[in-house]
Amino acid sequence: MGPLIDAYNAVGSPDWRTQLQGSITSADALAAHLPVDRDAVAAVARVYPLRIPRPFLRLIRSPQDSFWRQAVPDPAELADSGASPDPSEEDRQSPVDHLVHRYPDRVVLLISNRCALYCRFCMRKRRVGRPVNIDWPQIRQAVAYIGACPGVREVILSGGDPLLRKDEQLAETLAALRRLPQIEIIRIHTRIPAVLPERVTAALVEVLKQFGPLYVNLHFNHAEEITPAAAAACSRLADAGIPLGSQSVLLKGVNNRVATMRALMRRLAAVRVRPYALHHPDPVAGTTHFRVPLAQGLQIMRSLRGHISGLCVPHYMADLPAGGGKVPLLPDYWRRQGGHVEVMNYEGRLFQYPDV
Numbered sequence: 587m588g589p590l591i592d593a594y595n596a597v598g599s600p601d602w603r604t605q606l607q608g609s610i611t612s613a614d615a616l617a618a619h620l621p622v623d624r625d626a627v628a629a630v631a632r633v634y635p636l637r638i639p640r641p642f643l644r645l646i647r648s649p650q651d652s653f654w655r656q657a658v659p660d661p662a663e664l665a666d667s668g669a670s671p672d673p674s675e676e677d678r679q680s681p682v683d684h685l686v687h688r689y690p691d692r693v694v695l696l697i698s699n700r701c702a703l704y705c706r707f708c709m710r711k712r713r714v715g716r717p718v719n720i721d722w723p724q725i726r727q728a729v730a731y732i733g734a735c736p737g738v739r740e741v742i743l744s745g746g747d748p749l750l751r752k753d754e755q756l757a758e759t760l761a762a763l764r765r766l767p768q769i770e771i772i773r774i775h776t777r778i779p780a781v782l783p784e785r786v787t788a789a790l791v792e793v794l795k796q797f798g799p800l801y802v803n804l805h806f807n808h809a810e811e812i813t814p815a816a817a818a819a820c821s822r823l824a825d826a827g828i829p830l831g832s833q834s835v836l837l838k839g840v841n842n843r844v845a846t847m848r849a850l851m852r853r854l855a856a857v858r859v860r861p862y863a864l865h866h867p868d869p870v871a872g873t874t875h876f877r878v879p880l881a882q883g884l885q886i887m888r889s890l891r892g893h894i895s896g897l898c899v900p901h902y903m904a905d906l907p908a909g910g911g912k913v914p915l916l917p918d919y920w921r922r923q924g925g926h927v928e929v930m931n932y933e934g935r936l937f938q939y940p941d942v
């Protein structure tokens with residue numbers, strides 16, 4: 587790495603690494619802090635890894651709260667073995683290792699298998715935390731694949747969490763992508779500001795600033811996750827001119843109430859994160875206890891539109907089985923009635939709308 591990267595590292599803080607190393611990763615350690623069934627947690631963690639960083643652990647109050655539901659292994663994870671680990675068939679749409687090519691103009695590059703928190707609802711449970719080495723020859727091979735696809739204009743860095751890569755590795759990957767003339771947009775999907783905000787160092791921000799246009803989509807599922815530290819991490823990114831969006835997942839027992847969802851979307855906008863997507867939970871093995879009916883998601887969406895600022899209303903998305911891709915799901919606001927169109931407003935009142 588060159589002097590530019592050395593400079594990045596010189597200003598970087600090691601605090602986030604210390605935080606990460608001090609994370610809870612075993613049933614014994616978790617039982618020392620929370621009233622869990624140690625053996626039950628151990629049984630789940632043998633199948634789906636456990637990691638909770640200390641700052642996130644301190645937010646957990648009871649088994650009913652959103653932090654517990656998202657972070658603490660639950661025996662229900664082992665009860666849906668009939669479900670597919672990859673229902674949207676990402677692996678089938680992977681022409682080279684660690685890359686998903688589903689749509690004509692964009693690809694997902696999975697540059698990390700690690701996360702600061704192993705979310706119990708993760709749609710990539712089959713990958714995250716696994717001892718799969720993503721080595722740099724593989725990433726270079728994936729970048730070479732992208733270079734050979736002239737129709738690809740956007741690359742989404744995902745994982746795992748891409749921001750668990752070292753600054754210099756991120757810089758190397760971003761630089762390699764920027765050398766491809768057809769790449770217009772780079773997007774990073776990360777949960778880091780919610781779970782390990784100390785990782786958003788000045789050095790990291792400096793790296794990201796070099797490679798715009800770059801969009802960062804953050805993952806928050808509950809307004810209480812936007813702690814002062816998380817909000818400060820968002821500010822560091824936004825102050826650097828990096829557009830921030832959010833993607834949340836609709837999760838039973840976490841955010842499937844109207845008031846909870848409204849609070850989350852408003853709080854995101856207040857910290858300069860534009861609500862972008864609300865994902866309906868996929869039927870992924872180990873996560874189906876988080877699923878809610880589509881009708882409930884549509885009802886929540888109806889409760890957002892018109893009731894809170896349009897800036898705060900995300901797209902409600904379902905990822906179709908068998909690689910069908912993501913589609914928006916919308917409440918029915920209109921119908922044709924004889925010779926006219928009848929439209930329902932946000933209060934549920936019907937209006938006749940003049941059509942041509």
Ligand code: SF4
Pocket residue numbers: 700701702703704705707708709710714745746747777805
């Ligand atoms: S941070 Fe993202 S990729 Fe990692 S476990 Fe959570 S949802 Fe999955």
